Amino acid sequence: MLGNIKSVLLNLAKKPVTRMYPDVKRNYFENTRGHLINDMEKCVLCGICQRVCPSNCIKVNRDEARWEYNPFECVLCGVCVERCVKKSLKLDSAYRQPASSKYRVELLMESREEGKAAGKVKSLA
């Protein structure tokens, strides 16, 4: 009983351990595997990420200068990031936002000479 009273008094003097979510959000831990991103200005479409991906969720089309990724099949293992020769792939610590329908990410290298890239999201048929 005395132990309980002591705990109650101590807790009254402490700050709350909970946060006022969603107003106060917790920062992601530094190495959280949230979602995969590709910097198309560095990517050379070598296809290594496609070959090493255990989920087979990356498609590289050199002829059409296109890099495609299905985030719903990715298990965030990080193998593609480790093997990317140009370090263009990165696992961002923020989690992907929830979605009401599945989609795939399609990144186009619009002009190899100028290094311009364009990205878009396509719904899965």
Ligand code: SF4
């Ligand atoms: S391994 Fe890296 S450079 Fe090669 S296609 Fe994949 S993302 Fe691009």
Ligand code: SF4
């Ligand atoms: S993180 Fe793993 S599962 Fe996801 S695309 Fe890369 S290799 Fe494939």
